[in-house]
């Protein structure tokens with residue numbers, strides 16, 4: 001890891017380390033319930049906490065994401081930036097983006113539409129969140145057809161109730177019409193902690209907002225490092241804008257271990 005940029009970022013204090021969860025610290029599993037932290041990561045996150053402010057930045061609802069990691073003292077940011085908590089959300093206050101809760105009913109209505117059509121959508125899993133939710137079609141026999149059916153079913157009703165549809169890998173997301181994304185969440189994380197350096201790692205479309213925001217923060221004087229975790233289907237823009245690309249979750253975990261050893265030995 002003889003990268004000048006890496007050394008510069010790691011020398012900053014306060015330093016922030018922010019990670020996406022699924023596909024970054026946890027291999028993609030058939031269902032989101034089955035996903036687990038890669039072996040050894042809990043220990044690495046604990047060691048990282050000694051020199052950095054560590055955040056988990058997930059599209060999962062905050063409690064769901066935090067349960068998967070279950071380490072107090074990390075910052076948990078859920079639903080792509082809609083909720084955050086300094087520490088485990090059942091022990092510490094959960095902050096919710098202003099204006100988000102007024103879209104709870106609209107989100108539930110759209111998820112109900114999908115649930116009512118479940119017989120016609122085999123393999124589809126509806127995951128409800130505090131506001132909006134995710135509709136996973138990874139287990140559908142015909143993923144492309146299922147994606148098309150979901151988008152057709154939801155496009156007009158979503159427009160009518162003023163909710164946004166977005167997509168990740170084999171998932172359609174129902175989100176409130178607010179300017180909230182992982183980029184804005186990273187900026188707030190940096191501001192709240194007066195960070196001088198920030199590393200962020202992710203693997204999916206929603207992480208691109210975070211990676212692009214790092215470039216903005218760098219313009220404003222922060223030392224930043226963007227890591228893309230490459231899978232066979234990674235969006236080209238994520239590879240293009242990354243400072244470092246690692247291969248799959250084991251590659252990410254190896255890099256995290258290197259980063260920690262560099263700091264611990266310095």
Ligand SMILES: [Mg+2]
Pocket residue numbers: 020021022023024202203204
């Ligand atoms: Mg991910």
